[in-house]
Amino acid sequence: MSKAIRTENLVKRFRKVEALAGLDMVVPEGAIYAFAGPNGAGKTTAIKILMNIAGATQGRAEVLGLDSMRLAGRNFASIGYVSENQELPEWMRVDAFLAYLRPFYPTWDRALENDLVKQFDLPLNRKLKNLSRGMRMKAALAGALAFHPKLVVLDEPFTGLDPLVRDELIQGLLERAEESTIFISSHDLAEVESFASHVGYLERGKLSFSEELTSLVDRFREVELTFDAPPTLPAQLPETWMQLNTSAAVVRFVESRFDAEKTSSAVRSVFGSVRSTLFVPMSLRSIFLAMAKAGTALRTGAGTKRADL
Numbered sequence: 279m280s281k282a283i284r285t286e287n288l289v290k291r292f293r294k295v296e297a298l299a300g301l302d303m304v305v306p307e308g309a310i311y312a313f314a315g316p317n318g319a320g321k322t323t324a325i326k327i328l329m330n331i332a333g334a335t336q337g338r339a340e341v342l343g344l345d346s347m348r349l350a351g352r353n354f355a356s357i358g359y360v361s362e363n364q365e366l367p368e369w370m371r372v373d374a375f376l377a378y379l380r381p382f383y384p385t386w387d388r389a390l391e392n393d394l395v396k397q398f399d400l401p402l403n404r405k406l407k408n409l410s411r412g413m414r415m416k417a418a419l420a421g422a423l424a425f426h427p428k429l430v431v432l433d434e435p436f437t438g439l440d441p442l443v444r445d446e447l448i449q450g451l452l453e454r455a456e457e458s459t460i461f462i463s464s465h466d467l468a469e470v471e472s473f474a475s476h477v478g479y480l481e482r483g484k485l486s487f488s489e490e491l492t493s494l495v496d497r498f499r500e501v502e503l504t505f506d507a508p509p510t511l512p513a514q515l516p517e518t519w520m521q522l523n524t525s526a527a528v529v530r531f532v533e534s535r536f537d538a539e540k541t542s543s544a545v546r547s548v549f550g551s552v553r554s555t556l557f558v559p560m561s562l563r564s565i566f567l568a569m570a571k572a573g574t575a576l577r578t579g580a581g582t583k584r585a586d587l
Contacts, residue, residue, distance in 0.1 A: 280307040282342060282429050282459035283328060289336035290323050290483075297323040299483035300337070305461055305476070310451075312470040312491075313463040315480035316570060321463040322361075324480070325433045329359055342429055355383050358422030358458075362434035364415070368407035372400050372417055376424070383425035394420040397450055412443035419447060423454050430454065432462040436469060448473055471562040479569060486569055491562070498565045499536040500558040501545075503529040509549055516544050520572045532560070532568045 283305035290298040297320045305311045313321055326332040328339055330349040339346040342356060349357075367375060376395075380386045395402065398416035406414055415435060422430060430451070436444045451460055452473055464470050470477070471491070478488035487494065501519075503509075505527045515522060522531035529549075533541050538557065545552060560568070 280343075281305065281340070282307045282309070283311075283340065283461060285324070285328075285337065285339045287337035288324065288327065288334055288339055290320070290327065290332070291335045297483055298327075298334075301480075301484060303478060303485055303488060305459065307459050310455055310460045310473060310475045311462070312474035312477040313461060313480065314465070314467065314470065314477060314566060317465075319480040320483040321480055322433055325361075325431060325461075325463060329357075329431065355385065355425065356428040358425070358427035358430040360415070360418045360422050360430075360432050360435055362437050364418045366406045366414060366418060369405065371403055371405050372409075373402035375406060375417060376402075376421060379421045379424075386425040390426070391420065391424040394424055394450065398446060412439045415439065415447065416443070416450075419450060423450065426454075427458055430458050430460045430462075432460070432464075434463055434465070436464055444469055467563040467566060468561075477562070479566060481570070494565065495559065495562070497534065497536050498560045498568070499533045499541070500560055500564070501531050501533050501541070502556040502558070503545060503549065503552050504554040504556075505529070505549070505551075506553055512548060515548065520568055533557075534568075 281304050283303065285301050285303045288298050288301040288303075289296070299320075301320070301324060303324075313324070315321055323332065327334050328341055328346050330346050333347065341349060342353075344353060367378070370378065372395075376391060380388075380391075394400075398420055400413065400417055400420060401409070406417060409417065419432075419435070432451075435447060439447070448469060451462075454460075462470070462474075474491050476489065477491050477494060479486045508524070508527050509529060511522075511524065511529075518533060518535040520532040520534055522529065524530075536557070541557070542555065545555060
């Protein structure tokens with residue numbers, strides 16, 4: 279499968295701060311890839327390197343098969359890029375802004391532009407500075423989609439937007455998904471879960487995991503075990519068990535490599551007889567929280583050993 283984005287051992291240092299610590303990432307062509315992680319994880323830094331806005335300290339990045347350091351001019355005719363703090367010519371009206379962009383993109387589609395204007399309900403005769411943040415984001419996204427880009431890169435596009443505007447932006451993206459790879463960083467995990475095909479979780483400058491969303495959701499479960507009496511916890515537990523805690527005769531933990539037969543067998547091997555076992559599917563947000571807590575426990579030396587994910 280072709281790769282829309284690839285990074286190898288990508289490092290970025292700002293004096294003594296290491297924003298990226300050997301980032302290895304592959305984004306397949308045609309994916310809707312959610313690039314997630316806590317504030318300060320390095321997501322925006324990675325995107326700036328991909329877009330040749332900033333240079334890497336070490337390693338390399340490829341975008342649409344081209345070294346990101348060589349991205350310039352005509353290469354951006356295939357890339358639609360919108361950032362959280364997108365700078366727009368606020369003195370322009372919306373119609374003038376779109377007219378200004380057209381000559382830069384040989385594949386600009388006026389019919390698609392008109393469709394996006396209608397879909398986003400953009401007021402063509404109003405200046406950008408007089409629009410709400412949500413409307414400005416819609417205008418920026420319309421300008422990034424109207425030329426049928428091969429790759430759409432969005433850096434935190436949903437921050438501070440109301441649910442209706444988010445839904446409209448997501449719908450606009452999904453309608454372009456068949457012709458574009460979409461790479462989107464976001465903290466809005468519920469929204470990401472509703473449309474992403476792949477997800478990568480960045481923590482402390484490295485990917486903790488990167489995989490198809492369906493695979494990720496399938497392998498995580500909250501496990502609840504009920505016993506006839508409070509059980510004795512062994513010193514050694516399976517490495518794939520996270521956040522284990524006990525309350526009277528109940529034991530709870532997160533299984534990060536769930537398989538009904540293998541997990542049940544591991545429970546019997548560790549605890550012997552169990553009165554009841556409950557496996558509960560987890561939301562993407564719950565999975566990320568479990569990962570973040572496991573990472574914190576590892577760094578502070580608290581809790582059980584973190585799963586090798």
